Amino acid sequence: MELLNYLSIGLSVALQPVNLFYCFAGVFIGTLIGVLPGIGPVGAMSLLLPTTFKATPEAAIIMLAGIYYGAMYGGSTTSILVNIPGEAASVVTCLDGYQMARKGRAGPALGMAAFGSFIAGTLSIVGLMILAPPLSQFAIKFGPPEYFTLMVLGLTILIYLAHGSMSKALLMAAFGVVLGLIGLDSINARPRFTFERMELMDGVGLVPIVMGLFGISEVLLNIEQAFRREIFETKIRGLLPTAKDWKDSTGPLARGSLIGFFLGILPGGGAVISSFISYAIEKRFSKHPEQFGKGAIEGVAGPESANNAATGGAFIPLMTLGIPPNVVMAMLLGAFMVHGVQPGPLMMKQNPGLFWGVIASMYIGNFMLLILNLPLISIWVQVLRVPYKILFPLILLFCLIGVYSVSNAVFDIYIMILFGIVGYLMKKFDYEGAPLVLAFVLGPLLENNLRKSLIMSQGDFSIFFTRPLSAVSLVLALLLLVSPLIPWMGKKRAEIPKEEIS
Amino acid sequence: MKKQDIISSLFWMVIGAGVCYGGYDLELGTLRDPGSGFMFFWVGIIMMGLSLSLLIRAMREKSKTGEMKLIWSEVQWKKILSVIIALFLYAYAFNTLGFIFCTTIILIFLFKAVEPQRWSVAVLGAILSTLSAYLVFQLWLGSQLPKGLLNIG
Numbered sequence: 001m002e003l004l005n006y007l008s009i010g011l012s013v014a015l016q017p018v019n020l021f022y023c024f025a026g027v028f029i030g031t032l033i034g035v036l037p038g039i040g041p042v043g044a045m046s047l048l049l050p051t052t053f054k055a056t057p058e059a060a061i062i063m064l065a066g067i068y069y070g071a072m073y074g075g076s077t078t079s080i081l082v083n084i085p086g087e088a089a090s091v092v093t094c095l096d097g098y099q100m101a102r103k104g105r106a107g108p109a110l111g112m113a114a115f116g117s118f119i120a121g122t123l124s125i126v127g128l129m130i131l132a133p134p135l136s137q138f139a140i141k142f143g144p145p146e147y148f149t150l151m152v153l154g155l156t157i158l159i160y161l162a163h164g165s166m167s168k169a170l171l172m173a174a175f176g177v178v179l180g181l182i183g184l185d186s187i188n189a190r191p192r193f194t195f196e197r198m199e200l201m202d203g204v205g206l207v208p209i210v211m212g213l214f215g216i217s218e219v220l221l222n223i224e225q226a227f228r229r230e231i232f233e234t235k236i237r238g239l240l241p242t243a244k245d246w247k248d249s250t251g252p253l254a255r256g257s258l259i260g261f262f263l264g265i266l267p268g269g270g271a272v273i274s275s276f277i278s279y280a281i282e283k284r285f286s287k288h289p290e291q292f293g294k295g296a297i298e299g300v301a302g303p304e305s306a307n308n309a310a311t312g313g314a315f316i317p318l319m320t321l322g323i324p325p326n327v328v329m330a331m332l333l334g335a336f337m338v339h340g341v342q343p344g345p346l347m348m349k350q351n352p353g354l355f356w357g358v359i360a361s362m363y364i365g366n367f368m369l370l371i372l373n374l375p376l377i378s379i380w381v382q383v384l385r386v387p388y389k390i391l392f393p394l395i396l397l398f399c400l401i402g403v404y405s406v407s408n409a410v411f412d413i414y415i416m417i418l419f420g421i422v423g424y425l426m427k428k429f430d431y432e433g434a435p436l437v438l439a440f441v442l443g444p445l446l447e448n449n450l451r452k453s454l455i456m457s458q459g460d461f462s463i464f465f466t467r468p469l470s471a472v473s474l475v476l477a478l479l480l481l482v483s484p485l486i487p488w489m490g491k492k493r494a495e496i497p498k499e500e501i502s
Numbered sequence: 503m504k505k506q507d508i509i510s511s512l513f514w515m516v517i518g519a520g521v522c523y524g525g526y527d528l529e530l531g532t533l534r535d536p537g538s539g540f541m542f543f544w545v546g547i548i549m550m551g552l553s554l555s556l557l558i559r560a561m562r563e564k565s566k567t568g569e570m571k572l573i574w575s576e577v578q579w580k581k582i583l584s585v586i587i588a589l590f591l592y593a594y595a596f597n598t599l600g601f602i603f604c605t606t607i608i609l610i611f612l613f614k615a616v617e618p619q620r621w622s623v624a625v626l627g628a629i630l631s632t633l634s635a636y637l638v639f640q641l642w643l644g645s646q647l648p649k650g651l652l653n654i655g
Contacts, residue, residue, distance in 0.1 A: 171514050
């Protein structure tokens with residue numbers, strides 16, 4: 001009953017015309033950037049953050065959240081029709097989706113991707129509604145040691161799941177922490193690493209770093225070589241899957257939703273990993289595994305539902321603990337803060353309209369996405385035909401104006417270009433950007449909670465081991481860090497699908 | 503990845519040393535009351551340790567011939583450098599020449615120089631994109647885009 005009350009509060013916020021508009025704008029832009037290879041949800045959210053400054057916090061977060069889950073829908077379209085994933089979470093959909101299109105079954109593949117996304121997205125919102133309130137209550141009891149160790153665990157999981165060398169991922173996280181701490185010391189207001197530049201007193205902005213690492217560097221990578229893509233020329237008909245398709249897909253849909261939701265909650269997990277794990281599980285349990293990779297609809301239904309369910313799960317740690325589990329959520333945390341809202345255990349009590357409004361808007365957004373992605377699929381196919389030589393100047397233009405609009409400072413444009421070059425070189429030298437950004441956001445929180453914990457314990461580190469939750473978090477983090485030295489765990493890590501495959 | 507890893511690990515070692523020194527310079531404080539440089543110092547130490555382990559591993563690896571060439575092969579440097587220089591020039595001239603002038607010029611350049619297109623497409627595309635961006639950001643969202651010396655906008 002209580003949940004229904006909360007839902008009605010949420011619906012009263014989400015159904016306001018202005019919020020409906022922002023929700024539609026979010027899912028529309030999300031689908032668009034999902035369809036377009038070369039710019040992901042993180043880049044798009046940072047690009048569009050300035051457009052939310054005039055809006056209420058509810059409208060802003062509703063739109064930015066819509067971009068995230070909208071991108072998961074849109075990403076499947078390019079995977080199926082072009083064999084190029086629109087974003088990393090749709091990589092695995094290429095395997096069977098494109099093969100279905102080649103066999104003249106692009107319609108059912110797109111249809112199942114959309115229905116699967118809708119069903120999983122909706123189920124994950126239900127999960128979010130059920131789990132968020134008790135977790136918020138539980139999190140109120142957390143002190144600085146618990147927050148510090150949970151953040152350490154979150155970063156460690158992200159590093160563990162990172163592509164390639166763990167040392168490189170750890171280095172990136174360490175560098176991210178350093179960048180995050182630049183500016184005035186939060187305790188004694190002493191300038192740190194500001195090089196006597198006034199612009200650095202408030203620290204380095206999240207938006208220039210994210211736009212540089214994920215926007216400018218992507219463009220540089222794409223223009224360094226001839227960029228070609230061919231759309232599979234087929235008429236898309238019969239978007240509704242057949243009864244047999246549904247029968248084959250029911251199990252993968254249910255499993256994908258569960259896997260996606262729970263992996264989405266885990267720090268560092270998220271949409272990419274869950275889509276790969278769902279594919280691997282479906283293939284393993286299938287009666288005809290030989291069909292996978294040749295156009296099996298289960299290979300589309302499972303991963304597509306998993307990556308959408310993960311988006312709902314990812315909101316749980318952010319909204320109940322204030323800890324972002326992945327880079328997209330880190331970006332969203334930045335947006336919350338820009339609008340003067342602190343996500344965490346008290347948010348549900350202090351800002352019930354915002355908390356439940358965002359959740360309710362996700363139900364509405366999922367309906368909008370179903371309409372956008374089924375009857376209007378031909379529009380997105382047309383978008384795919386825009387050549388990259390037209391697209392990349394526009395992406396750069398949005399990066400330039402977007403970054404300037406946040407702070408009205410040319411200094412931030414320089415920072416963005418610098419991080420664009422850094423991001424380009426990082427990709428060339430096989431370093432990942434995700435640990436850097438997450439550590440950048442968590443850096444100040446990490447330092448603050450570490451210092452508070454040490455002050456509390458009068459310099460005794462045992463405070464992290466005598467409190468059950470922090471002890472468990474630290475032991476888990478330690479296990480993950482030493483895992484490459486343990487042969488069987490190292491092997492398991494090597495098998496984890498990699499985000500950078502795209 | 504031998505050569506790249508050696509280069510990058512040395513780079514990060516220098517950065518780590520700088521962070522470490524900076525942290526020390528800021529005051530470490532005590533464990534009971536950590537100072538402003540406490541976190542920087544220890545993160546710097548961690549960075550140096552990690553880059554050292556990366557360096558040792560890279561040194562042990564067998565060198566593959568032509569690996570550096572492979573990463574940079576087919577890279578069209580002219581395109582990359584021209585885009586980066588254009589972006590820096592844009593930032594440099596942004597306040598002085600104003601949003602509309604700078605943006606139109608950089609867009610014409612990007613449309614024309616990187617993947618050459620017809621002049622009409624480049625100029626028209628640049629003007630339309632600049633005006634649309636101006637309408638959205640300046641007029642609708644109220645951003646303070648600079649008018650510059652030319653006082654356009």
